[in-house]
Amino acid sequence: MSEQFDLVIVGAGPGGYEAAIRASQLGMKTALIERGEVGGTCLNRGCIPTKALLHAAESWRALQHFPELGLSVEGAGFDYQKVSAYKNGMVERLRAGVEGLIRANGITLVHGGALITGPHQVAVSGGEERRLTGKRILIAAGSLPAVPLIGGADLPGVMDSDMLLSCERLPQSLCLIGGGVIGVEFSTVLSSFGCKVTILEAAPRLLPGMDREISQNLAMILKKRGVDIHTGALVRRIERDGELLCTYEEKGEERTLSCKNVLIATGRRPNTAGLFAPGAEPKMERGAVRVDDDFRTDVEGLYAIGDALGGIQLAHAASAQGIYAVERMAGKEPSVCLSAIPSCVYTDPEIASVGLTADECKERGIAYRCTKYLMSGNGKSMLSLQERGFVKLVFEEGSEVLLGAQLMCARATDMVGELCDALANRLTARQLARTVRPHPTFCEGITEAVEDLWGRSIHTPPKRR
Template sequence: MEKIILEKLSGETRTAKVGKILIKVGQNIKEGDGLFNAESAKGNFIVKSQYNGTILNVMIEEGQQIKIGESIAEIDGQKADRKFNNGNSTYSFGLAKPKKKDISCDIAIIGGGPGGYVAAIRAAQLGASVVLIEKDKIGGTCLNHGCIPTKSFVKSAHLYDEMQKSELFGINAGQMTLDIKQIVKRKNEVVSNLSDGIKYLLEHWNIQLIEGEAKVSKDIIHIKNNRLDASIQAKNIIIATGSSPARLNIPGASLPVVMTSEDILNLSKIPKSITIIGGGVIGMEFAFILNSFGSKVTVVEYTDNILSNFDEDIIEVVTDECIQRGISLYTKAKVEAISLSEDKEAITTFSQNGETHFLVGETVLMSVGRNANLNSIDLDALGVELNERKNGIKVDEHMATSNTSVYAIGDVTNRIPLAHVASHQGIIAVENCMGKDSSMDYSAIPSAVFVSPELGVVGLCEKEAKQLGIPYQISKFPFSANGKALSQGDTKGFVKILFDDKDYKILGAAVIGPGATDLISNFTNLIQQKIDYRTLSHTVFAHPTTAEAVNEAILGITGEMIHFA
């Protein structure tokens, strides 16, 4: 007789409520059969048996809370991976030989980031059999090393900033201190919770998740890990292998004092000073985070301005905030080398206007973009071509590659390296795999940047319109004229709309100010659907909200702003 012990729940869940019990005394069960329905914060799922045999006693009741390590039932049988000899059990606790398995499926997806796992779920919704392959952690860079953990840091930074100003709101908070270990711990908990949720969704949709590195030969994908040696034959393959942080090819780029955007998310202490190489989105987000945490921050940017892809009025607001906060900016500056001082601090050498400069900081963050993971699988074996610049996989509007049964999505295509773009590309790719005719539309892709004040843009910006020779007009409403922004003491920034007064269409929009990353979505559908802006004048927005600034900017298109003249 053996006891069936609860060894695992969905993802990293530790406790669950017992729902319907699926076994009874005398029932013969085998590995993979359901034992009971479980309910947790992650949703409902079935706990499955790892044993073969006959149930002797059921030790759980419906409605009870059960946790990992507790007994479910007693069974006359054995665990599926145990070996028995002449009735005497000999247990193998060493590393078992990987089980060879041939798998056939409709769609195999290589990479479990925001492109890959969303594609897998959409494929399952459409009735496909799906295998999802991930060599590291489910959720990819976005969940584990990028968007989500960074925003957890942003929340800590913003909260600390707000508490520093609490006396203005009549609150005396006393002396405050930062605990970087707790900040990192909370970040890890957020990541873990979201990872659990994805694993639950994969289980819910019966998606087979295989952990390991994919090797391809012609139309076969090979995966080998400690438990499985699999050969996968798929009707269609989706490549979603993502990207990795880039490093400048300069002396000292690999010194221990040089971090990437992934390394910095696991800080054990707050650096007293830091030099950030790169004033793009990632570099500037960390500039504000670390400034809030108390670091002396210096940013060195190669182009004419920080956030150089954005319009000048947006750059001006962010630059002014940097000056007020004491963030030092060096633009039109080329980093030449990184070296160590006698006391092991980082010396960053850069040239600007023909002169050589030196910056000393406790550490360096290299934030100079990302490179597509093109070497993670053998593209030649799949017959997949690169784009003209050889920096991404070549795809068409259906996300198909030069091999019509292979698709590519996300950063590995080097189109627009944003998580939500990868997710939608995954949906487009899957729908085409399943016989639909879906195309990727890049005309209204919103972008969110979590600097201070935060900003969001969608559609055309002024720089693009000028480059393309597209005529436009502007309507702009400042947050200093918005009631909620004033009551929050957060009045920097504006809502700006680019519009065509001939066709009555909104061409693009930018929001910089309180809640900008959420407010920008108000414009996405208006631009994508080419809505006639004259039909929007009677749309009612709640008061008092920052969204009223969106309404005022729309009214301003026809010269009808109410609260600004």
């Protein structure tokens, strides 16, 4: 017999479990299906474990600057196995918290693999054997590492991000295929602990989807820390001859790199394979589910959010989409604005971007003005020994409405929240300038960047006339 629910959600990652909680708050009888661990990729194999490693790496790097602060530590060192244990402990604590929230909200958690067999129908197997009926079904199935068609990608020692996160030993040398967010974050961690890292990126620059100046500055910082970077480098094959050999083409020349391990970090793909019974599939494109503005598919009662849609694959985007979709199901006005979704990179310094870049404005024919403040003049940056960084803002010409923001500095991922609010509410430069930001803080850089629009930045030397 099939169990009846108002909403059945497939996937208990950030998009799924947060949608389930909001549905419960709105009075919906909700089931949440998960074949692995609650929290999904973000909590178990993505955001949380990588940020735990990044925090440990940042702390270790900070130790190297102790003499500049008049401090010293005898016998300083690290044990990567214990670093890994700290990471695992953080994941377990947060996962237990999510499980507690699911129980507290009266959500039915079903363990097993989901198969959508038709409109409103889901079969669960591989764990609990159950059949569920939902007035609505929400797909929040997440994503998996994408592995390109490279010969030798299946050799021992070649890993994806999930595999590398499970390693308790620090690789001695690593060829990192892909200079996107995953690649630069892992290179930050591993190079900090002494691993020899080489990045091979097919695009002309690191983080090709972000502001050009961010890419250039990040490349300089990583090179300074010993990371070898090759852009415009297309990997042809991986072979084993004692060590792993990566053969790649750069500037028309074929070259070979020897290393102990290879990490393939070329993005992720929607985790939708095997999710639908024959005839039950919604409209899809390369595994990504197609939806309308309310996240409805072309199948009655079937919705999808997050990484299953392809495109931008961010935990906070999935969470916001899940809440938006559920509130629309309940006939409510959505409480979240989806027009200002920030992208964050947790390198050191951090990187955050929201809205349009100057290049994107040019491409779209939007008249704009761009302002910038170099954080080398910021007191908090100086006293905490931060490396090069900046706050860049893009305003619409004439109206002075904020169109976009790009930050590369300490705490950029925290600071960008204020600018997301400004974008969502179409605030102008003059409205942003009215805010008194505390001193000394990194967020003072926002004030300086805004004031630069009128040549009034206090801590920037006057421009030569």
